[in-house]
Amino acid sequence: MGSASRRRCAAGVGLAAAGVLAGCSSPGDGGGGDPAAETYTVWDPYAQYGxxxxxxxxxxxxxxxxxxAVARTGLETTDLTNRTMxxxxxxxxxxxxxxxNPMVSTLAAAGILTTTEQIGVATTGIEPNLLAxxxxxxxxxxxxxxANTLALYYNKAVLDQAGVDPGAVRDWASLTAALEKVRASGKRGITFSAAGTEEGSFQFLPWFWGAGARLTKLDSQRGVAAAALWTAWVRRGYAPGSVLSNTQTASWREFATGGFGFGENGTWQLADARRLGFxxxxxxxPAQAGGIAPGPIGGEFxxxxVQGDTARYAVSRQLVTCLTGPGHADVTDATLSYVSASAAGQARQxxxxxxxxxxxxxxxxAKSRTGGSLGTNYPKISEPMWGAVQASLSRAKSPRAAMTEAQAAAAAAIR
Known part of the structure; x- marks a missing residue:
């Protein structure tokens, strides 16, 4: 999800390997070495990187x-999935x-992907929640x-002016009290994305899961509590009405103005954060009752x-092992702004x-959006969920009515 929030280029050139593809990189991008060497194709969602x-x-x-030789093309995330199919x-x-990562189950269910066992790719050392x-x-x-996920950025000067200690924010009650103080000081409390897209669901999930709710029961009391929390913030002026249309990038731009105490966003904003003027x-x-709320896992796999010529898997295995192996801090840390998938790598970072x-x-x-046997059913739940959040925040429906309707829609779609 995080990568989808970063800048993408708009134009590209063709990749001869597939004939129909057009991306932001040429067949030689990312490739090199002996021009007589056999060519292997790599497609990725990093259209912004040459x-x-x-x-x-x-x-x-x-x-x-x-x-x-590697013939690489970079495509937009949605385009990449469609063209792969x-x-x-x-x-x-x-x-x-x-x-x-949410597309892995979709492609796997369609019979497009091999398993790591089939091609002999080792998964030892990878954190179980990320592998899921x-x-x-x-x-x-x-x-x-x-992997990436979400946390709360804060503006130290705004919180100091409001008399808020960010270290004291440990649950929903203490966060809401902090937002009230920030609002009283003349600033805005928090900004986030509640857009009617997967970005809206992505940002809502820490609050939904932090309440102890489950995606299989959107209209539980805990799920309704999460929708009610965001709705109360908007109605009290702690969060702006613009959250209804904010992408994660737009939300970040609001936070970057310096007028907000908090901004919900991800690791992919770290490079920009270091350039803020404050x-x-x-x-x-925070989870509702305290502790860290489980956020959704973002990042790519x-x-x-599947290939007709299975002999190609031996080299593909080498490429996968190399691309995901240790020692690539320049890519994982700086370029992609990812947290390592292994405990050892996380400790190093x-x-x-x-x-x-x-x-x-x-x-x-963090948790997988498609985990818990949801798989390809996740999108059928996510869309009604973000619709319910939109309905609640816009006052078109009460939080309970909105989530009840969402649950019915999700159940009908999965049936």
Missing amino acids: AGSEWGKLLERCGAGAGV LAAQQGQAPDVLVVD AGQLGGRTYGVPIG EYGTIPI VTVP AAAQPELRVWVDAVRA
Whole structure:
């Protein structure tokens, strides 16, 4: 999810390997080495990164290490999924596919992806909660590059002026009290994204799960409590009405104005955060009764689509292992702003940059959107959920009525 929030380029050039594809990189992007070497195709959702980026250089190194040339193309996330489906039908799927984790179950259910067991990719050392985002029916269909999730950024000057100690924000009650103080001081309390898209669901989930609610029962008292929390904030002026249309990027821009105490956003904003004109900090999103609320796991998995020539899997395995292996801090930490998928990598990151401890803890607490056997049913639940949040915040329906209607819609869609 996080990667979808970053900037994308609008134009591209064709990739000869698939004939019909157009992305933001040429066949040589990310590739190199012996021009006579056999070519392996890699598709990814990083359209903003060219051959000279750290990601492009990593692809080149991995290809060289495997003794092959890499023909890479970067596509928008939705475009990538659609074109992968089409290419698979035509027997032209890429050798390696980097895809947003909620799409793994969709592609796996369609029979497009191999399992890690089939091609011999090791998953030892990967945190179980992160690996779960790439699983369906007890099988694993890829390896995460890393992960991102959500936390609360805060403006230190705004909180100081309001007399708020961010360290004292530990549950919903203390956060709401903090927002009230910020509002009373003349500033805005919090901004977030409640857009009528997956971004809205992505940002709502920490509060929904933090209340103890389950996606299979949207209209439980706990689920209604989460919708009521956001609704109360908007009605009291603690959050602006713009949250209804905010993307995560738009929400970040609001926070960056310096007029808000808090902003819900992800690790992908860290580079921009360091360029803010004010001192900032981060705290975990609190659960209703205290502790860290489980946020949704964001980030991509490196997968291997099914090939007619199974002999290609040996090199594909080498590419997957290289792309997800240790020692790529330049890509995981800086370029993608990801928390490592392994406990060892997370410890390294927190030791090197103590400010990342909040993000490491948040990722450790995070949950897969498609986990718990939801798989391809998740989108059928997510859409009614974000619709319910929109209806509640806009006062079109009460939180309970909105979530009750959402549950009925989700149940009908899954049936």
